[in-house]
Amino acid sequence: MREIPHYSASDIFAIGMEKTISALKTSAAINDQPISREHIPLAQGEDFLLMPAISSTGIGIKLVTVMAQNPTLGLPLVHGFYLYYDKKTGVPKATFDGSALTTLRTPAASAVATEILSIETIRSLGIFGTGVQARGHIEAMLAVRPNIEQIVISGRTRESTEKFIDSLKINNQKINAGSPEETAACDLICACTSAKKPVIPTNSVKPGAHLNLIGSFSDEQKEADSKLIQNAEIFVDHRTAAKEEAGELITAELEGNWSFENIIGDFSQLIQGKVNRSSLEAITIFKSVGLATWDLIVAETIYNETN
Secondary structure (H helix, E strand, O other), X not given: OOOOOEEOHHHHHOOOHHHHHHHHHHHOOOOOOOOOOEEEEEEOOEEEEEEEEEOOOEEEEEEEEEEOOHHHHOOOOEEEEEEEEEOOOOOEEEEEEHHHHHHHHHHHHHHHHXXXXXXXXXXXXXXXXXXXXXXXXXHHHHHHOOOOOXXXXXXXXXXXXXXXXXXXXXXXXXXXXXXXXXXXXXXXXXXXXXXXXXXXXXXHOOOOOEEEEOOOOOOOOOOOOHHHHHHOEEXXXXXXXXXXXXXXXXXXXXXXXXXXXXXOEEHHHHHOOOOOOOOOOOOEEEEOOOOHHHHHHHHHHHHHHHO
16 A cells, blocks of 8 residues: 655645635535544553544544643644545545644634624734644634734733743734733633633623633633623534533533523534624623534545645
């Protein structure tokens, strides 16, 4: 069997954020029935995930490890590997850096939701987190809301926040470290953390704000409290996936403050224009746990463009 190509992180990022956003807009509404992923706890703060997906032309699976202690060892929190097969023959066609696929497709999906749900006149962006997803979400948000003038970053420590800001290469926006309250007061907010306790001060969130919550993927994690969930209009990547893994939503329902029946729409419905915010004053939240179908869409886009 011939040697199959491997796409490195640089190969994957070469597709660009705008093309990735476009690919999700085009294909996600068609391929909107994710297969349940296998979530295998390894230890406290350590997980092994298997994420399969099938399209009309391909089969893919992403293998992911999440190791809470890795950052203290100078290693990435998440490692991933992706294998892509031809659907007709079952022949492996390519492998991909799975972490890079996640780094690209997650903010691109948030950007699609943001373009639909956020108010067009927003001027400020608040980012919780200082990792690769925080960086990716800044790029993705500017791709769909280029009129943003100010970016406020809130990390675990002032030092990590300042270091992250120094690493950014952005010319046209004012960027500064802020308190959680200052960050939550922005027009557009992205939470990109692995927090087990809410990081967003609910009382600081303004009417009309839009939030992307992407950090949690289990009932042990949460970036927003139940009061914010109760006060907002909730949109998800997929209802079934959210019910199994969206920590903020699971907690809110268990506390009796909210119900999964209150979800207004999912990613596919957003793309098709079937759902949207109810008013300019509403607070909207797009809660994503990450779909394996997105990985496959991006992998196939990259493969098809290079073969």
